[in-house]
Amino acid sequence: MKITGYTSLTTVHDWGRPVGDVNGIVDAGVTEVPILLLHTDGGLTGVGLGAHTDIARVFPAIEGEDPRAVTALYDRMLARVFKTGHAGATFGTIGAVDIALWDLKAKMADEPLWRTLGACDRFVPGYASGLDIALTDDELVTLYERYADHGFASAKLKGGRDPETDIARLRAVGDVLRRNTPRPALMLDANESWNRKQAVRYVSEVEAQVPLTWIEEPVRRWDAEGNAVVGRAVRASVATGENLVGLEQYGPLLDAHAVDVVQAGMIWGITHFLRVSAIAHARDLPVSPVSYNGNPVAHAAAAVPNHLTTEVQDLAHPVGLTVDQTFSDGGIVLGDAPGLGITVDVELIGTLDTSDGWRIPAGPHVRPARAGLRLTPEG
Template identity: 35%
Template sequence: MALTPAPSTTSPSSTSSPSTAAPDPAPAPGPQGAASLPGDRIASVRLSSVYLPLATPVSDAKVLTGVQAPMTEIALLFAEITTKDGHDGIGFSYTKRAGGPGQYAHAREIAPALLGEDPSDIGRLWTKLVWAGASVGRSGLATQAIAALDIALWDLKARRAGLPLAKLLGAHRDSVRCYNTSGGFLHVPIEQVLDNATAALERGIGGIKIKVGQPDTAADLRRLTAVREHLGDAVPLMVDANQQWDRPTARRMGRAMERFGLTWIEEPLDAYDAEGHAALTATLDTPIATGEMLAGVGEHMALIDARACDIIQPDAPRIGGITQFLKLAALADHHGLHLAPHFAMEIHLHLAAAYPLEPWVEHFEWLEPLFEDHLEIRDGRMYLSARPGLGITLSDRARAWTRESEEFRR
């Protein structure tokens, strides 16, 4: 049967060129003969490019030092997969400042490879998608596009089982410690940072993270002093330098911040400086956390092999989805690392709940307008819901923010 994309739907401001017909899927190679077995099959894949506007331009250390412009929106790639038996799943990836059109374009090229496939064969399908775009590589934009599809397949599998994703994976807990980041960016005056911290704690969030890495390191210490005095010693407090410091500055600042009893210092150095992070980890009493900017399991392995952190911070949409996250989590657990996944709490709550050591999940309210269902937060923790899969449904606002959308059908 020939495969053709369903009619494309776009926002009034966007355009979309017609896509070519997708070829009939060939039987999967290998002795298993997976494609010849009876059972449910993927009937359609819908991709949507959604741009979430931020109420206020957001600045961290890289903005204050002129490396980046303030962030004004987040580009998201949504994948919605439906089977011939009527099961469905949703997944998403994202990017900030640049790359949204590229992720969407790559996903459009490879998504038809899923049609006619058994949605349960997630590991095999991840590999098939990688090879569908092999020339682009196995990290960065390519695997971030795959991530949306991979996450949708896991959501579908859990929904079909009638289980929250964490329960399908094998949960160690029904709730996870959570901390807020979105109230502590460097564009926010310190008085507002303190008010934001109070509001977060009153909402039930358990910890507060603020951004550091200003050109004037003394200003960082003044800001941190004010937050610690405001919170008291009992509230978990983290800082994030967003890769701003060189090695000498990171050592000096790490020592100066020991007195604040921080839960961790995040990204003190360039994300790929495993040797420098390892030296800090060995020298400082305060735990070192890093990993959010890395784009694959292999890149994280360099951190693990170098003993470059106490807390690893993978981002499932950035490293290729849940399939790859589970590989990394097994490695991290084997090496006794703690886990604090970056961003995308709607996904990472489930993955953190299935991690053996007590983890943290990062709270950003930014993505909440995209979904009809919101997470329960109380007593310092984020709770799994009873909803199957990821437990999320796209909101009308998310549909309205869609710039391009295309559906491929069997």
């Protein structure tokens, strides 16, 4: 079987609430979801998810090849764009292709991807993460009650503007999750919005009243010394890595003992996650994938020995995607459908009017001018 072509689609995900973080908010709560379909001469189609703006440059590296050679093709894609391969847009494209290749490999074996990757258990432990900074206190509680209904006992809140506000919200979510455990795991994500000393002061104030399991991205992603400073000064673990592209970017953090929970973004692909997991495992560190629509990397999380927990950002899926997984007992239960278990309704998606969501000028993927430079809390 050979790869013959591709189709690029865009659907939307309706969150039913505003979503975002300290850097910005999508008020409409509707975001675009890019889909990449890889076609073969054997009639099978691989489904990849995530932005793939560089697909025209990357596709020649895999055209005409057998999709079962996934890891070799991953390295071939990197080699083809080696001067820009470890940059965001190009690396994201490679990730979307990689997901589609793994989907094809498992479909050719007529088994779910978690089986192909060697997992023996279809259950993937997870934590609730509602991208919730824009919600009122009542809306926040209502959202996490839905997560609690599915057995979740841990949660990550977006914060970083005002410690008193974050303390109150963490307590409220903790109260909700106590129906499932006497000691919920609570995490706070600052999305790189502080400098080193700000991070230490802020986290110390929160920890004085709420036990934090981890603080996520307290300082810039590449600041190995800064993350190490924060990690030594607070009780919480430091989690970071979702925005790192290429294994070489993890090296300084690992060498400086600056990360306690090694993260990898799902949008960078399954091969990337497997390799990040391996280098983390060599340091006796846990790994945790950051969520994306359809949770494709959950299949790989089920197969690595040092998986800690997978982020679950929503309990629904994008328009036109049917995903063979359920949420139960505080995690993701993967199904038996071949490959990723994702079915794409191409006709339905073709009728959609997709508009900018994540790409709006106000963020949250645009860093504010005063990030890391605020002297007083923001409401």
